[in-house]
Amino acid sequence: MKKIGIFYFSGTGNTEIIARLLVEPYKRSQVEVELFRIEDVVNHKKTSVINDFDLIGVGHPVLGFGASGITDQFAQMLPSCPGKKAFVFKTASSPHYLNQGASDRVVQIMEAKGYRVFHNSIIAMPCNLFIKYDDQLNKQLYQAAVKKVEHIVTDTLNEQEQHLKINGILSKLLRVLYYGEEHYGAQYFAKGLAASANCTHCKKCVRDCPTNNISEVEDGISFGSNCIWCMRCIYACPNHAIKAKHLSGCVLDPYTGGFNIDQLLNNPQIDGNYVTEKSKGYYKHFIKYFSEAE
Template sequence: MQGKTIMEMPQKTNKVKIAYFSGTGSTARVADTLERELTGRGVSVVKLEIRAGNHPSNDKEDLLILLFAVHAFNAPKIVYKWIDSLSSDNKRPVSAAVISVSGGGEMTPNTACRVSSIRKLEKKNFRVVYEKMIVMPSNWVVKTDDGLAIRLIERLPSKVERIVDDLLAGIVHRTRPKLIDRIFSRAGKMEKTGAKLFGKKIRVNENCNGCGWCEKKCPANNISMLDNKPVFGSECFLCLKCIYGCPNKALKAGIFKFIILKEGYDLRAVEKRMEGIKPARLEELAKGYLWKGVKEYLLEE
């Protein structure tokens, strides 16, 4: 259930920190779009990618924007670790916005996905004044049709523009998650065990040339190279960056294979495939309950 949106006296926002976690590229695209929109309005922006060993800076921002891809109806484990590492000695509460990114939208089972991260921020003396869901193409289990995917990609700038309008105007927007989704969120924490097992069971095929791309790019620092072959530890949290991003398509899931899209996941590839092609009508592309949240998001003014 959506909470009320109310107006406050606008406070001048001169400096914004965007802290984001992105596995397969969608959330990074959102972070880049936010940065361009804010800097275009004269706001100073510090952008920080959340990954293992990348600790918070000591910069004093007027607003923190925390941005993450939804993992099992929650923020990814690495986001919680990052929040835990934040200083809690702020003399005054710092305003914060929490923006989640999903392939399904603001609907069951995702409406409670921001609750735990907001609570952690509040314990660190942040005042969370704004939360929102951005919808991007799905990167697991069910592929988003290219026509629907390109609609989401092309709608992103206007969605971000609206968010920045709200933030700079001092609008407060919080939501009331559904009870059933709070239950889903708690149950989703069990994914941690499955994620570790998934990471340990990733298979390396004959395409691997020992380039080390996966070791460098793994946000959990869970991959190391041994005899020019990747070895996987137990810190995986199922972001799928290595499987989709490997330049040689050398990594395959050993278990839970159903979650991997056979076509892979690459936003730029979608844009290239859809270049010059007019997508079908939204009603044809977003049929059924599975795409209800996506349809509502695209129709939302």
């Protein structure tokens, strides 16, 4: 039986949704699948033997046009495996051309180690920063993602080549913007984080922070500067107790994607038919994406 290892980083849950959706269609094809959270590997909480797998997948969200430092770090930790087949997938609020190069650094690192990254895809999921999509669109994106996942499984099992290309100069410029956002924007954002009176000291944020940036101190919860702006602590807090003082406009309230998407999927009053062939403006570029998911 063929074995696939899927390694993913997910800030607010969108990429984890895709990673888990991949499991069932692979299993229907008599493929054994094992999922690994990238931060567990990076933080040495879980080990994996790459040679155990016939194929590996690496998934990440697009954070500031990049894959996030923790995903790059994971790629750097991978052992050399000449000829090992691999694919990458990323989630973003839009399938726009600008997001297509977000995996480039990860792919470059892997290929330098001998991996044959033959498939690269992007899946649009609910936006989790600054712009709150209508719940109908969030549901529509999830429904399209289910179909996109089927295509990814078929393509990767058949070793169908798919590469996302972006202009080289533009890629370098976006890389600079990504570096600035993750290293400077995230630090500034983290300095303004604080737990409100709603905090019950359950320490979920402490346990779940992928960079170990949150700790419990005598008088409450402390936030360091090793933040990557993934938003997990804010959106996954069961008591909505973590508040942002700096760049507070980036926080969506309520956020109905990622970890919270079940409330949309189980609501029959939300029909998931937001973008149509008549859509204009920003949402017009989704028309082609949805048609390709069919």
